[in-house]
Amino acid sequence: MLGELITTADTYDAGRQAINNAFSAQTSFNILSASTIFSGGTNLSDLLTGSSSPSTAITKNFQTLTIGGTGISAWDYRSGYNATITLTGNISLNITNTEDGDYGTLQVIQDSTGSRQLTLPDLSKLVNGGGSLVLSSSANAKDILTFVKIGSTFYWNIGYDYQ
Secondary structure (H helix, E strand, O other): OHHHHHHOOOOHHHHHHHHHHHHOOOOOEEEEOOOEEEEEOOOHHHHHHOOOOOOEEEEOOEEEOOOOOOOEEEEEHHHOOEEEEEEOOOEEEEEEOOOOOOEEEEEEEEOOOOOOOEEOOOOEEEHHHOOOOOOOOOOOOEEEEEEEEEOOEEEEEEEOOOO
């Protein structure tokens, strides 16, 4: 139907209006741009006309995670879907504000001591049926982990020892 609305439009403005009308009833959406994912409860018509902005913007830039005094590092997904952490001890990772279909990248760097461990969030599964996460152990080693969240489960892949 949307394709029909666009192809029958005589002018650019009429086509834009047809799209606005087709989506004016939408109350939830995701829009991808080069640097940001927008999601939220503003209708698409308001976004296209510039009369509203999305309620949530998630950036692609890498955020640096900090380690709390309890040995837990909190990753707020709303602050970015890519993150980096330098392990200075054995750490547990907690990811907040994620939904079904979210994905991200985590760069994990060992400190100058190395042999640090990272515990993934509850309901995490590793590629190839792996149990607990095993990281590169040498000093200053860099591993890259990616995840996709399906339902309430995080599914993880890992690349080891990037030089």
